[in-house]
Amino acid sequence: MxxxxxxxxxxxxxxxxxxxxxxxxTPLFVYDGEKIVQQINKLKNGFSGAPTRIKYAVKALTNVSILKLMKSQGIGVDAVSIEEIKLCMHAGYEPSEIMYTPNCVGFDEIKEAVELGAMINLDNLPMLEKFGQAYGGKVPVAIRINPRIMAGGNSKISVGHIHSKFGIPTSQLPEVIQIAEKYGMVINGLHVHTGSDILDAEVFLRGANVLFQEAPKFPDLKFIDFGGGFKIAYREDDPSTDMERVGREVTAAFNEFCKSYGHQLELWLEPGKFLVSEAxxxxxxxxxxxxxxxxxxxxxxxxxxxxxxxxxxxxxxxxxxxxxxxxxxxxxxxxxxxxxxxxxxxxxxxxxxxxxxxxxxxxxGxxxxxxxxxxxxxxxxxxxxxxxxxxxxxxxxxxxxxxxxxxxxxxx
Known part of the structure; x- marks a missing residue:
C-alpha cells in the first residue's frame, strides 16, 4: 500500500x-490537466439537476493555456479585472462567456469592460448609479448581494459577512430598485458568494435563500449565481465538499424557487480553487x-x-x-x-x-x-x-x- x-x-x-x-x-509549477477535467465533471454531475453554467474564477490561476483547457471543456469564466477579461479573450473566449465582477475599481474600467462586451456584475450603489446614467436599459447588469453570512475556512477568505467590502447589503436593495427604475435598467442576474473552503450544503442554501427572498423584486432575471468556495482536501484525512449532496439539495431548492418565480432560470457557479488546486x-x-x-x-x-x-x-x-x-x-x-x-x-x-x-x-494549483x-x-x-x-x-x-x-x- x-x-x-x-x-x-x-x-x-x-x-x-x-x-x-x-x-x-526547479522551482517549477506542474499542473495535471486530467485532474482539472475530473473536477469539472464532478461539478457538472453534481449539479445536473438544473440548467447550470460553470464560470471558472480566473483569479485562481490565469495561465492562458489553463484558460484554453477550461474553454475546451465548455466552461465559462468569471473575471475580476480588465486584464483578466483580456487574458480570457486571448484564450479564445467570446465576451458573452465572461462575467466581470469588479470591486472598488474606477468607472473607466467598467466602461472598458462594457466596450469589450463582457457581462457586468456590480456590487455597490455608486457604480450602479453611474452605470444607469451611462447605459440606461441598453446594457443588462447583474447585482452582487452581501448575504450577511460568516462562512469559510479563514476570516481572510470569508467575504459574505457584514464587515466585508463585497456585495450590496440586502437592506440597500430598495435603493437598487430605485436606481434601476430611475434609469430603466435591466437587472438580469443576482449573485452571492460567501467565502472559500465551504463544506456543507446548508451554507450554500442559506445564501440561496437570501437570493430566493429577494429575486421576486427583479422581474427580468435570467440567472442566479451562487458563487463558489467548495472545499477541497488538504490532508489525507481531510473532508471535502460532498458535491453530489450539495448539488442535489441546491438544485432541488433552485428548481422549486423557479416554479414560484414563474419561469426556469439558469443556475451559475464560480469555482476557482475547486477546479485547479489539487491539479x-x-x-x-x-x-x-x-x-x-x-x-x-x-x-x-x-x-x-x-x-x-x-x-x-x-x-x-x-x-x-x-x-x-x-x-x-x-x-x-x-x-x-x-x-x-x-x-x-x-x-x-x-x-x-x-x-x-x-x-x-x-x-x-x-x-x-x-x-x-x-x-x-x-x-x-x-x-x-x-x-x-x-x-x-x-x-x-x-x-x-x-x-x-x-x-x-x-x-x-
Missing amino acids: FEVKRKEIMQVQGLELTDIAEEFG GTLLVETNVVKETPEIAFVGVNSGLNHLIRPMFYDAYHEVINISGQSKEKKPYNVVGYICETDTLAADRKLEEVKEGDILAFKNA AYSFSMASNYNSRLRPAEVLVWKGKANLIRKKEEFADLLKNQVILDI
Whole structure:
C-alpha cells in the first residue's frame, strides 16, 4: 500500500515528477490537466439537476493555456479585472462567456469592460448609479448581494459577512430598485458568494435563500449565481465538499424557487480553487539541511515569493520528499530562501532529506503562481501542463532581464 500511494504521489499521468523537474528545472509549477477535467465533471454531475453554467474564477490561476483547457471543456469564466477579461479573450473566449465582477475599481474600467462586451456584475450603489446614467436599459447588469453570512475556512477568505467590502447589503436593495427604475435598467442576474473552503450544503442554501427572498423584486432575471468556495482536501484525512449532496439539495431548492418565480432560470457557479488546486504541484530543490539543537530546517530554492499561502492564510500544503529512499521519517521545518520569515511547512515528518532532494508541495494549483511576486528580486518560476501524457511548458522561467524591462534608469 505504501509503495502504491508513493507511486501515485510521485507521478502525473504516468510521468515521474523527478523527471519533469530534471527537464524543466526547479522551482517549477506542474499542473495535471486530467485532474482539472475530473473536477469539472464532478461539478457538472453534481449539479445536473438544473440548467447550470460553470464560470471558472480566473483569479485562481490565469495561465492562458489553463484558460484554453477550461474553454475546451465548455466552461465559462468569471473575471475580476480588465486584464483578466483580456487574458480570457486571448484564450479564445467570446465576451458573452465572461462575467466581470469588479470591486472598488474606477468607472473607466467598467466602461472598458462594457466596450469589450463582457457581462457586468456590480456590487455597490455608486457604480450602479453611474452605470444607469451611462447605459440606461441598453446594457443588462447583474447585482452582487452581501448575504450577511460568516462562512469559510479563514476570516481572510470569508467575504459574505457584514464587515466585508463585497456585495450590496440586502437592506440597500430598495435603493437598487430605485436606481434601476430611475434609469430603466435591466437587472438580469443576482449573485452571492460567501467565502472559500465551504463544506456543507446548508451554507450554500442559506445564501440561496437570501437570493430566493429577494429575486421576486427583479422581474427580468435570467440567472442566479451562487458563487463558489467548495472545499477541497488538504490532508489525507481531510473532508471535502460532498458535491453530489450539495448539488442535489441546491438544485432541488433552485428548481422549486423557479416554479414560484414563474419561469426556469439558469443556475451559475464560480469555482476557482475547486477546479485547479489539487491539479497543481510545486517542485522545489533542497539547498541546505540545517540542524540545530532544537529543530532541523530544510532550506529550499523557493519561498513565499512563489507560495505565499502558508504565511498569508496559514494554509496547509502537504509536502513529500519525492527523492527520498527510506520509509523512516524525521521532523523538519521546510523554509524558503527569502529574507523574511517564510516557513512553508512547519514540523513535518518527511523521509530523510538531503541536499539536492526534490520536495513536492501539493495543492499548489490555486492562488500560488497567481499570487507569486519578485520579492527579494527573485524570479518567478516556469509552469508546465501535463496533458494527454506529455509535459508541456506553458510559461518560461523569468530571466534577470525581466526585472529590468519596465524600469526607466536615470543617468545619475
